[in-house]
Amino acid sequence: MLKIGIILGSTREGRLSPQVGEWVKNVAEKRSDAEYEIIDIADFKLPFLGEPGGDASGVAAWSQRVAACDGFVFVVAEYNHSITGALKNALDFLREEWNNKAAGIVSYGSVGGARAAEHLRGILGELLVADVRVHPALSLFTDFENGTTFKPKEVQVDSVNQMLDQLIPWATAFKTIR
Numbered sequence: 709m710l711k712i713g714i715i716l717g718s719t720r721e722g723r724l725s726p727q728v729g730e731w732v733k734n735v736a737e738k739r740s741d742a743e744y745e746i747i748d749i750a751d752f753k754l755p756f757l758g759e760p761g762g763d764a765s766g767v768a769a770w771s772q773r774v775a776a777c778d779g780f781v782f783v784v785a786e787y788n789h790s791i792t793g794a795l796k797n798a799l800d801f802l803r804e805e806w807n808n809k810a811a812g813i814v815s816y817g818s819v820g821g822a823r824a825a826e827h828l829r830g831i832l833g834e835l836l837v838a839d840v841r842v843h844p845a846l847s848l849f850t851d852f853e854n855g856t857t858f859k860p861k862e863v864q865v866d867s868v869n870q871m872l873d874q875l876i877p878w879a880t881a882f883k884t885i886r
Contacts, residue, residue: 710742710879717795718785719729724816727858728846729783732814733861735868736781741876744781747773749798757800767801772871775805779812779879780837781871784825786817790829799831806835808886810878812871816852820845838882840874842867 714732716725718871729746752770755762784791799806807809810830815821832839844867846852851860 709780710876710883711778712736712742712744712781712875712879713747713774714744714745714783715795715798716748716750716783718783718787718792719794720786720792724852724856724858725783725785727867728814731858731860732781732783732868735865736872738811739869739872741872742778742879747777749794752798752809754794754798754801757797766837769796771802771805774802774813778883779810781812781814782828784813784815784821784824784828785871786815786819786821789823790827791824795828796831799835803835804837806832806837808882809837810875810882811837811839812875813839814846814868814871815843816846816848818848821849838878840871840872840878842871844868844871 714729716729718725733744733746749801752766754766754770755764813825813828822845829839844864846860848855853859
């Protein structure tokens with residue numbers, strides 16, 4: 709069975725990614741095509757890459773967790789028209805662990821996180837991760853109550869399922885070449 713990691717891409721206090729990630733996982737687990745698990749980059753306490761004296765004790769666990777996955781769903785918050793620094797740092801810590809895998813992106817922000825998703829796509833391409841076309845984009849204005857409590861519109865469930873319908877065959881195909 710495929711293993712799909714749902715990566716929470718924000719570590720900031722008050723972040724919304726845990727709510728979104730749990731929702732994605734609940735939608736995905738109604739399917740029987742893969743095992744889905746949440747991977748919270750905050751759990752690994754990764755130091756800033758290349759900065760001397762940082763505690764790198766979480767890097768090995770981060771590497772193992774990513775390597776064990778066949779594909780990913782990135783839950784991406786848009787901060788300053790891009791992905792978070794924490795997600796970029798976590799991506800940059802690894803190389804081969806990402807290679808020849810597939811990913812979907814679920815983004816959120818004032819314009820659905822679209823700009824963050826576009827930046828992430830370029831980074832994933834460099835890491836040899838193929839991202840699927842369908843991209844659930846959640847608006848802080850319509851999918852969150854008061855900008856803090858996640859209450860997605862029903863159409864978003866269909867969007868997540870359509871993304872997973874593309875992700876699962878791609879992850880299956882890439883597994884054959886790793």
